[in-house]
Amino acid sequence: MSSDEKSLTPRDEDFSAWYNEIVQRAELVGYTPVRGCMVLRPYGYAIWELMQRRLDEMFKATGHQNAYFPLFIPESFLEKEAEHVEGFAPETAVVTHGGGKELEEPLVVRPTSEAIIWPIMADWIQSYRDLPLLVNQWANVVRWEMRTRPFLRTLEFLWQEGHTAHASEEEAEEEALRILELYRSFMDDWMAMPPITGLKTEGDKFAGALRTYSCEALMQDNRALQAGTSHNLGQNFARAFDVDYQTEDGEHAYVWNTSWGVSTRLLGGLVMTHGDDAGLILPPRLAPIQVVIVPIWTSDQQRSLVLEVAGRVKGVLQRQARVHVDDRDTLNPGAKFYEWEAKGVPVRIEIGPKDVSKQQVTVVPRFGSEDGDGKMVKPESQAIATIPRMLDNLQRELFRRARTRRQANSYRDVTDMETLEEIIAGDGGFVFTGWCGGEDCESEMTEGTVATIRVVPDEEFRSDEAPESCVVCGGEATAEVVCARAY
Numbered sequence: 001m002s003s004d005e006k007s008l009t010p011r012d013e014d015f016s017a018w019y020n021e022i023v024q025r026a027e028l029v030g031y032t033p034v035r036g037c038m039v040l041r042p043y044g045y046a047i048w049e050l051m052q053r054r055l056d057e058m059f060k061a062t063g064h065q066n067a068y069f070p071l072f073i074p075e076s077f078l079e080k081e082a083e084h085v086e087g088f089a090p091e092t093a094v095v096t097h098g099g100g101k102e103l104e105e106p107l108v109v110r111p112t113s114e115a116i117i118w119p120i121m122a123d124w125i126q127s128y129r130d131l132p133l134l135v136n137q138w139a140n141v142v143r144w145e146m147r148t149r150p151f152l153r154t155l156e157f158l159w160q161e162g163h164t165a166h167a168s169e170e171e172a173e174e175e176a177l178r179i180l181e182l183y184r185s186f187m188d189d190w191m192a193m194p195p196i197t198g199l200k201t202e203g204d205k206f207a208g209a210l211r212t213y214s215c216e217a218l219m220q221d222n223r224a225l226q227a228g229t230s231h232n233l234g235q236n237f238a239r240a241f242d243v244d245y246q247t248e249d250g251e252h253a254y255v256w257n258t259s260w261g262v263s264t265r266l267l268g269g270l271v272m273t274h275g276d277d278a279g280l281i282l283p284p285r286l287a288p289i290q291v292v293i294v295p296i297w298t299s300d301q302q303r304s305l306v307l308e309v310a311g312r313v314k315g316v317l318q319r320q321a322r323v324h325v326d327d328r329d330t331l332n333p334g335a336k337f338y339e340w341e342a343k344g345v346p347v348r349i350e351i352g353p354k355d356v357s358k359q360q361v362t363v364v365p366r367f368g369s370e371d372g373d374g375k376m377v378k379p380e381s382q383a384i385a386t387i388p389r390m391l392d393n394l395q396r397e398l399f400r401r402a403r404t405r406r407q408a409n410s411y412r413d414v415t416d417m418e419t420l421e422e423i424i425a426g427d428g429g430f431v432f433t434g435w436c437g438g439e440d441c442e443s444e445m446t447e448g449t450v451a452t453i454r455v456v457p458d459e460e461f462r463s464d465e466a467p468e469s470c471v472v473c474g475g476e477a478t479a480e481v482v483c484a485r486a487y
């Protein structure tokens, strides 16, 4: 056995070790000589491209256009919005020299782009006719994190950031919620990673925002992953960067802004939602290879025979699915199975000499669904015809599993700190409880349990009966909150 074939650390034993091994084994990322910076390898990048493609379609279908803004932000710009700079300054990278000379004004490498986008877009907005302005940028950002983990926290990461301007607070609020819903449906339908959505507390909102909404997904180790956020920025940035315009009545007014983003962190979510002890499991919609065909031969004569059939099956199947024939003669079939399992390919088709003579193939789904589990021998034409439905069923099955797991690990009616602490210190999960709205109670909750308030959940996620009292102080609850230990 080569070191490559050492089995993964089981999830039950050490989830964190399992995660670090799997992202490398599946060739999603690699380490680099730059501390805290990862390389997205071609297979990992291909998953990101599929995510990107779908999200981009969704943004455009809701009226947004892409643009690209500078990587650098003059330091004085970042300082214009007080809360924003306070929130981001500790983790910025700053360029002080260029072309061998000290710069007159240092340039901050963007940690997010509000402070460069609004001074520029302010010029694009003169009158109410220029509104709403709906822009998205696909970019990299840099945040100087001290402790890093592939996808979840790295110095540089890829993301998209939407930035919009509106004539009224209501419109900005509608936009922030529209995007929250867009993210939720992407995570449900494409990632099979159903999040809880809701409002962030004042203490946990985006630096400079009026309100932050978030998608919080529950990973297999029962920790929460903040997977996407959408902010109503109010007029904070408009005032800081003079984004004003002439209203229909000829008066001057500041615009109302939103910003929102999801990043390559979603890949970490995908791994931790679906992977098992054999490796990655990819939802078919985001699998760069949906079907891998592994031809099996022991002689040159068999080789050309099975490769011919493999090519024919691929030819038909590739009209409806992303198919790859693994014809490498440097690896035996067992090693290939092992590799594609680790990479999470949803369906494997094996074609050996015996299959060829019987005009059949062996179909092996990566995991069980209503179509069955384990090896299934089928006539070639039938196998080809049923693959698209099989992929749909696998996609649905992953969603069903993830939602069932979330429900099984959600605790409602928790009314005292002892129970909250016990759950968090034990198996973890989403704990629904009451909160008085006090900042002291929020921080006490975190100190006692390492859990944080993830969100005030949206209506569809709330308990049937609203909690009456705050889990910390026992005072009257003003909101139900979801607590969890988070990444």
Ligand SMILES: [Zn+2]
Pocket (backbone or CB within 6 Å): 435, 436, 437, 438, 441, 470, 471, 472, 473, 474, 475
């Ligand atoms: Zn309280």
